[in-house]
Amino acid sequence: MSTDMYGITDQQWLTTQRAVLTDEFAAQTARLTELTADTGDPADVDTHAGLLAVTRANIEQLTGALRRIAEGSYGRCARCDGAIPPERLEILPHARFCVPCQSKHEG
Template structure:
């Protein structure tokens, strides 16, 4: 009997790959709009902020996929503890466990 249940990490990989494609498409669209006369109705500052956010999301997602390929995905970059699956499900590109994230931003 073949199981249709996927490994949680495989599901996260699929999610990250879809997110990467979606955000890459969004970045391309926003970049195109920024080059059009009148920026397709977008305010210059708002468009710049959207582009910066899309670039960061593409970068974060690409880094998470790279960590998966290297085998370090799900390991805190600061303390090397496992990042709980629940955190990765909420924030698939998480690089730090919660205590280290708090220390990073606190």
């Protein structure tokens, strides 16, 4: 019997990650609809545009993560092709890079 409950190939773990991503996707989509419908205060137009951009970027990241789950490449670093630790993916479900690559990317 496997004790590797959080193995990257664990279907139950993947299902959980997908559920988290799907929920977040729904929340962000609702937010985008709200932001699109709300013409807002003209004085806040920059803030509004910023929020729209952030929400769109979030949706894009979530869509990418869900696609990677469907393709079976979820949990692989997009840069070095190494495994991203499940602990990292539980904190940041849409993570595309392992920690070392993310640091390089930001630095």
